[in-house]
Amino acid sequence: MQLGLTIPLQKQLKIKSLPYGAPLARRCCWDVHGITLHGQRCLLAVHCSSRYTFTLCGLSVADWRDLPATFLQGMRQSFVAAGIPAAVCARYAAQMGAPQLTKTHGRREVAFLNRAWDDVVALDYAANPGTCCQPLLDAAVNALPRRCAGYAGLGTAVERLRADLTEGA
Numbered sequence: 001m002q003l004g005l006t007i008p009l010q011k012q013l014k015i016k017s018l019p020y021g022a023p024l025a026r027r028c029c030w031d032v033h034g035i036t037l038h039g040q041r042c043l044l045a046v047h048c049s050s051r052y053t054f055t056l057c058g059l060s061v062a063d064w065r066d067l068p069a070t071f072l073q074g075m076r077q078s079f080v081a082a083g084i085p086a087a088v089c090a091r092y093a094a095q096m097g098a099p100q101l102t103k104t105h106g107r108r109e110v111a112f113l114n115r116a117w118d119d120v121v122a123l124d125y126a127a128n129p130g131t132c133c134q135p136l137l138d139a140a141v142n143a144l145p146r147r148c149a150g151y152a153g154l155g156t157a158v159e160r161l162r163a164d165l166t167e168g169a
Contacts, residue, residue: 001096003071004031004048004104006113012041013064021102025049026150027164028096031104031113032071035120038129044120045071046113048105049150050160053116053141054078055134057127068099074133081135082142082158084165092165108149119144 002021010018012034021029026049033044035055043056056063056074063070072093079089104110119141126137142157151160 001093001099002029002102002105003045003068003099004029004102004109005067006031006033006104006110009034013067015101018101018103021100021105026105026109027167029105029109030071030075031109032067033113033117035117037120037124037127040129043067043070043074044113044117045074046109046116047157047161047164048109048112049148049164050157051112051116051146051148051150052157052161053120054138055120055127055141056132057129057134058132067101071099077133078135078138081133081138082161084162088165112147112149115146116141119146 002024005018009032029048031046031048035042035044037057040057043059046053054074056070059070076089080086120137123137123140126140127134145154145156147154148157148160
């Protein structure tokens with residue numbers, strides 16, 4: 001699995017340079033960014049194929065330093081909150097392997113990350129700044145019919161993610 005870090009997030013984490021990842025199917029890739037929500041620095045993660053989005057708020061310095069582990073924990077919690085069985089999440093994580101930090105996955109994918117960010121900010125009333133995982137915010141963002149890099153036309157991110165997760169089953 002590849003985690004494409006935006007340039008601002010690389011600067012925040014004091015990472016000088018990241019490699020481009022080996023070409024993988026979009027279902028194997030996520031782009032991640034640091035955003036501010038309710039005055040807190042938050043992690044925004046967007047699946048490159050489906051545009052499935054989750055947000056983690058109130059991360060500690062240690063959480064930011066161990067971004068791959070923080071990401072995996074947040075992904076699992078978001079998937080379970082979205083009704084995706086824990087076994088499906090575990091299978092996906094096992095198939096994808098340990099997260100590798102890379103540059104972002106291209107202009108189109110970053111454009112969809114920016115649109116997801118706009119949706120998160122527009123729906124910030126669903127955020128709970130007192131918790132790390134944001135199931136209500138994630139559900140609201142992922143239920144909107146939107147375009148994404150991996151599918152033609154409009155659709156919801158959660159349904160497209162489900163399709164991507166069953167593709168590798």
